[in-house]
Amino acid sequence: MAEVATSEYVLSTEPQLKEFVHQVLEKVGVDAGEAQTVAEVLVAADLRGIESHGVARLQSYYVSRIRAGKLNAKPKYEIVRETETSVLYDADNGLGHPVGKMAMEKVLEKAGKHGAAFGAVRNSNHYGIAGYYAMLALPHDMIGLASTNSVRYGAPTFGKDIMLGTNPLAYAIPTDKEPAFVLDFATTTVPRGKLEVYQRKEKPLNPGWAIDAEGHPTLAAADALKGALLPLGGFGVDNGGHKGFGLGLLVDILCGVLSGGSFGNSLPLPSSGPQPGAISHWFGAFRVDGFRDVADFKRDMDKELRDFKASAKVPGQDRIYVAGEIEFEKTAYNREHGVPVHHKVWDGLQKLGAELGIPLTKDLSKHER
């Protein structure tokens, strides 16, 4: 469990944060049901310890765009193509979370009937953590896939132009007693936020994280922030950077090209500000029982994950984590002890709430740490 310094964080609760997000979004014009879905997805990120994708983004990613008329608060989410095992939505430049959940639920319905299905959404916006959508497959005893392209931050292998988002891939696979296998990762080595943290702390970056504006590998955060992130595997091909680049491009194809949305260099750069409906998502699901009886599969999944966790550790490490395990433990911990919200984020939420007449008080927190 990552330690969180008391003074830097305010402890809230899952219901308080969900209610607040819900009320704020309704106030700026989002339908109640859709506001609720956004609240669910954002707070799921905070529960899982992925602060960068949680309530911290409420103002900067969503409310500010709605208020500026850059994001449609009352979109008409529409199916534009559909077969027995595929569905394509147009999100009408609305919030990504409701249409993302809608698309994944449609995929699950189709896969429930036919065994396997895929979905895509175009003309959308940032949808939070990809893992949330993949995990919707778990209660159905299916394997879930989810992905999204994003604003561009990364360079291709041997390239210096910013061409690719952090383009996450997520897979969720059911288990019996073990936490589900949930792999959800950006296809760049690190997120851009990490460069900002290192700049603040005046620490050198690791090799393989970023290049400067001229395309040289750099360990200077300030130079990297003017350059580009590197794909998983780092600079060039020697440590497999071409594999990470391939995965990032794969995600852009599955989301952007397959949906008929924006892709490649038609995606926004951070410097170009919000562009309506530039983001696309991709989803998939298939039934475990198309291959094995579910109980047998889940039993073997538990064995697989336990064997990895029980295997010998390198010196200085006492645990091997499998994908999704840390987030599962954090969720349980944060539900019991309170959800930490960075004090700067909390202050921002309070300010936003005050503007909209939606109070946010620390008194609602069940616990203080």
Place this chain on the structure above:
Amino acid sequence: MAEVATSEYVLSTEPQLKEFVHQVLEKVGVDAGEAQTVAEVLVAADLRGIESHGVARLQSYYVSRIRAGKLNAKPKYEIVRETETSVLYDADNGLGHPVGKMAMEKVLEKAGKHGAAFGAVRNSNHYGIAGYYAMLALPHDMIGLASTNSVRYGAPTFGKDIMLGTNPLAYAIPTDKEPAFVLDFATTTVPRGKLEVYQRKEKPLNPGWAIDAEGHPTLAAADALKGALLPLGGFGVDNGGHKGFGLGLLVDILCGVLSGGSFGNSLPLPSSGPQPGAISHWFGAFRVDGFRDVADFKRDMDKELRDFKASAKVPGQDRIYVAGEIEFEKTAYNREHGVPVHHKVWDGLQKLGAELGIPLTKDLSKHER
């Protein structure tokens, strides 16, 4: 194009190599049609410049096991579970290539009818390059997926036990005039063969490739060969090693656990010698026209790939390659100029041919380099 030193290589041709592989396998008891499929897959690897997975393995991976009674030359490949969008084969400890092709063709047939399908094969053996099977989707205007687990070489993040194969993932996506996007990569940073090459050349490894037997990162090839490969992203989590580990484990789950085959620490270690039917494969396909008209999709695929290739290069590099492009160019080059076979591999093939009464002569080569 990678330069190949003349003296180290013999130039053969695609038909000569295919015919030789075919005849050798028939001679040791493999049915003609199945021998032909193995020849196709192995020679496809040599054409694509992936020598490690080509005819070099004919004796060591396939013929030696058949002769030792470790691999079934006349397997009964059998469907053990099937739905409209899924199929599971038992390979009866036969060669992996024929059942791999059979399974992918069944997946394509089902996806052709229903839009999407998945397949798995258990109780199999090494099936060559995963990309071959994914690429079978291309003429059908489908997106193809293929994967396989393998003998164990790699350690999990923070682990020192050898727990994971090189576990490749392959994706093939159709294009119009550009070479298809074919991403086919091992989920370890480098293959074990690379450590052997560095040992021979007495060169230090890169950080992030391997650990020694005690679990310490090492740059010494000899120590690494007694230790384990690291996942894509390298040692620990700082450069994303947990992402590569997650992908490797994902492949083991999709192949081994989903098929009811061997997985995790029930897979063979290199030191334990061949174990019958330990390997499992996984396949998937879905139709592009479930989302967009195929012509529109292919036009945009060309644009996507061309935009990446045309983007600015880092100093000292003059090309950006997208996945599959190098292999496409090598295939065209090797078809025209001859297929290079390392002289040691060639000598081994000649020796094998002599034993079985199947001559292999340089006179059949159309070209010398």
